[in-house]
Amino acid sequence: AVVSTQSTGNYDLEVLRAYLRQYFDREVLGGKGRRKLAGVLELPQSINHKDFVKAISALPDIDSPPVFSLPSNIDRSQQRSVAKAVIAQLVLVGRTSVEDSSFEKARWTKEL
Secondary structure, rough: OOOOOOOOOOHHHHHHHHHHHHHHOOHHHOOOOOOOOOOOEEEOOOOOHHHHHHHHHHOOOOOOHHHHHHOOHHHHHHHHHHHHHHHHHHHHHHHHOOOOOOOOOOHHHHOO
């Protein structure tokens, strides 16, 4: 799957440029003894569309973190961030005023 995000600033553009330089340099695109794109994809030598489709189809469904120069345990950090966000939302939902302990769907939805 291809994931697209919106660039939010100069830092994002610098990261994008770094990836482009890393992935699309002479060692990846040219000639004999070239290295693999992102360490996993050897680009076909031909200009045949089917060769590229075949190469792309062989890619794994889930990218390994080192492909993006991330530590192997980055998924734990992401899971921790998601868990913190869920807990914060549950705290908001759990808040009820002493005066009014009735369930208000609109208020509950707004606080989510």
